[in-house]
Amino acid sequence: MIGKIVFFLPVPSQPRYHKRIKAFENVGYNNLIFSFERDYFKGGKSNVSYTSLGKIDHGKYVNRILKYFKAFTVVMAFKKEIKDSEIIYVFGLDLAIFVIIFTNLFKVKSKIVYEVGDIRSIMIGRKIKNKVMRFLERKVISKVEFVTVTSPYFVEEYYSNIQKIKSSKCFVLENKLYDSSTKSVSRESLELTETLTIGLFGVIRCQQSWEILCKLAESFPSKIKIYIRGYILGISNFEEKISELANMNYEGEYTSPHDLADIYSKIDICWIANVSDNKLNTKLALPNRLYESLYYRVPMVAHVESGAAKRIAELEAGWVLDFYNIKHCIEKIMAINAQEYSIKKRNTLVPKEKIIGNDDHSILINKLKVGHI
The missing domain is CATH 3.40.50.2000 (Glycogen Phosphorylase B;)
Incomplete structure (x- = not known):
């Protein structure tokens, strides 16, 4: 010792x-x-x-x-x-x-x-x-x-x-991953299926993100799925929407890093950076999901004024959107095509030291x- x-x-x-x-x-x-x-x-x-x-x-x-x-x-x-x-x-x-x-x-x-x-x-x-x-x-x-x-x-x-x-x-x-504790998963395919599955993970407390995802699920039931894992904190209409919308699936909390390979294998895009009343922390923080998404080769969506948005924009590994403009967010997400998706996904391949x-x-x-x- x-x-x-x-x-x-x-x-x-x-x-x-x-x-x-x-x-x-x-x-x-x-x-x-x-x-x-x-x-x-x-x-x-x-x-x-x-x-x-x-x-x-x-x-x-x-x-x-x-x-x-x-x-x-x-x-x-x-x-x-x-x-x-x-x-x-x-x-x-x-x-x-x-x-x-x-x-x-x-x-x-x-x-x-x-x-x-x-x-x-x-x-x-x-x-x-x-x-x-x-x-x-x-x-x-x-x-x-x-x-x-x-x-x-x-x-x-x-x-x-x-x-x-x-x-x-x-x-x-x-907030990078620690290699000896992390399971890998094969994510070599760059294909985007007809149904886009968006992952919402972690401590889920951003009402603005929730409103966007609910609107997406309501408006495009055959094209959008929302897969949710984590702890729900202060979302006002969570149970109502989960019961109401068949394409929104909540499977409870998860253990990190043990469950990461499984949950990331089920999504096409990870919703990683939220908004809050604490604008400074939103602007500066780099969440776990940034590094997890890169490790598991999953493109990301982040709020334009978040710390994560800076990294995503530098790598061109996802979409940086203004979460306060719900209409624009929905339009951008629904406009994602197979070619654009494959480019973003390819850009998630980064040097090991950036994520481990x-x-x-x-x-x-x-x-x-x-x-x-």
Whole structure:
């Protein structure tokens, strides 16, 4: 064993966390994992053995304060193991604050890594609460070895421009697949059948995307199929539309990476980037589905103002549409022909390093070993 690493997770089911854990395990680190639990996208939970910090509700930040006090008592029982660790890897700002308080109180000298997967709405804006959260994050970053981010755009437009953090303090670790955990599938055919199957995967919470897909399914029942897998969060008419439309099929949650080969083999196009009230995060984030779609050779559709749209446009591996113009979106999708589709699909063939993150993880681990970015 090289040493010990301690992970603090907001939820045990996030595939991104599993990639980090696997990468450190594969080079010989012995891990200790703490995680909160919540009724939120359970796919992959069985892959991780962890000590529970208790159950929290999604999005209810104020209600979490008491839960953190209780979690503190859980972590106290592992004080020696944590003090013996070389690295503490923490996901999310609230857990990072928790970890820094703990390490300061008990003089823990482990290197701390703080990872950010999304820029939350509360971090943006001019209200006092927004300024306080940004101040707290700057304090956190001053105490950690570095902050890992899942998109280079986070560094360019948020951490450098807004938080005034030096880029040398950041390490970009995109949402690429981790090769040893991923099954491949043969996707050599460039043919487009008469029925176009669109995949909608992950945490499904974009009402605007949902309205477009419902309109497509309603208007073209013999030409469009919508295949849905994931966790439904806040879609107002989801059950109604699934019951009403025979060409919209929901088959529940899935486990990543175990189920990826199967679900991507069933679609022609993946709907990968949504819109939200958090326009900055939409603009900057690069979702898992970007890399999954490229790996499984599936062309993509993304909102024009999303981070994913930039990559898709560069590769010409899909369609970049304005999701707020439903009529135009439908027209563009229904105008896709076999020749155009084959070109887009051919362009999903990219160098391995663009979609597989093993080397990126190795660089991260080596930088931690030598103690600098």
